[in-house]
Amino acid sequence: STASTPTEIPFYVMENCDSYPCTCPPNYFKVENSSFCQISSSPPATVIPTTDRCGNLEPCHYNAECYYNAHLSKYECVCLDGLIGDGFTCWENITDCTNTRYGCPKNSACSFNKVSRLNECVCFDGYEMTDYMCRKKDDLAAKSSCLSDNDCSPYGKCVRVPDKDTNTCICKEGYFRDNDGVCKVKGGTCGGAMCLSNAQCTYDEIDQVFYCLCAPGLIGDGVNECKPKPLGCEVTNNCSPNATCQYSAKDQYYQCVCNDNFYGDGQICLEVKTCLADPYMCHYQASCIFSAEQQMYKCQCNSGFFGNGTSCKQLAVYKGNFLLVNQGMATMKIPLDYESHEPIRPIKLHNFQIAVGLDVDCHDGRVYWTDINGQSVQSFNYNGSDEKPFASVGISSPEGISVDWVSRNVYWTDSKKDTIEVMNIETMKRKAVIKDGLVNPRGIAVHPQRGKVFWSDWNREA
Secondary structure, three states: OOOOOOOOOOEOOOOOOOOOOOOOOOEEEEEOOOOOEEOOOOOOOOOOOOHHHHOOOOOOOEEEEEEEEEOEEEEEEOOOOOOOEOOOOOOOOOOOOOOOOOOOOOOEEEEEEOOOOEEEEEOOOEEEOOOOOEHHHHHHHHHEEEOOHOOOOOOOOEEEHHHHHEEEEEEEEOOOOOOOOOEEEEOEEEEOOOOOOOOOEEEHHHHHEEEEOOOEEEOOOOOOOOOOOOOOHHHHHOOOOOEEEEOOOOOOEEEEEEEEOOOEEOEEEEEEEOOOOOHHHHOOOOOEEEEEOOOEEEEOOOOOEOOOOOOOOEEEOOOOOOEEEEEEEEEEEEOOOOHOOOOOOOEEEEOOEEEEEEEEEEOOOEEEEEEEOOOOEEEEOOOOOOOOEEOOOOOOEEEEEEEEEOOOEEEEOOOOOOEEEEEEOOOOOEEEOOOOOOEEEEEEEEEOOOEEEEEEEEEOOO
């Protein structure tokens, strides 16, 4: 016997049948297990096995059949009913809201559309469906309003909406708009992503979003990776004696976790040394106290001392109640206690200096000041003794100066270099912290407790 040749019959090809179920026009009937309509007078369609002509180039998906399309004069892979795709890849159609696995998004209800004859999700009044989510129309308008394409996200364009007399951003073909109005590539039907073959699309009832979930026994994001779940410590029993085996909801398996006062990967745990276990870690002028912020015991210098607790220095007590003022060539000391009858006098005088900025380091009892003419930062004791340069290289016009007595840093402005620079009192390390955007920086002040720096700029345009 001779093998029968499939009957080549005319088909009516419906548009968008890969996205929504189709209804055949008059005088046509739907071909079984396909998305095509056949003329009623034609003989029944012949299904061609997937190993025949479609398979010559690429086999059809296991949820697809091979049909001859007379309209296009070629054989095609067609997904079975209830599935959508190009025939080589087929996946479940989640647009039918009667599917209890997906349902409708928040602020909508499932309703039968008599025109399309589909069960569709319909947003409540005041809401609009975009990217399978019902959002308030006012919020959508605010995020999508535009004057030109430059106002839209990449891969978006600005179009006119005549009936609303306004412009709005829409995504170009192949892209969808997310919750923030950003156009992203359409990767599939699971929240805008294509799940891996060993993952499934799952709906989160709380967050109202679709996401890819790796199959049981695998861990990963379901989009980029799904790898075998490693053996947990409840099986391997390889935790340190100073660790416990705990279940991690995030990683979805049991892991070794070091106990309190220990650190490491759980298999090796080392003791965190604190002053509670070893009091000799603290300076003899420090105490071991519990830090609520760090949740651990730490060394803290006693009252009248300063340092990190392992090293403490006594706070020097210097005679105060006076004001220091720079007057070009001289630095004046002005007593604030008039009953002492101490005269106003210069404690430092230089004929060729132009002293501008001035600040004090109360820890060491020293004064730091800027000299424009000498292009340097100088320092001396409260009484004017032990004068010595602090910074004298690479300085053009130093003006304002401020001392961070906690961090042991000295900040100053340079109005010619248009910079704000800092130098540590102890290490003498120096750098320009701000060197862009300044025009004529002048005054400067620091807030040690908050770690802030404030400055003024004589820029008349600012």
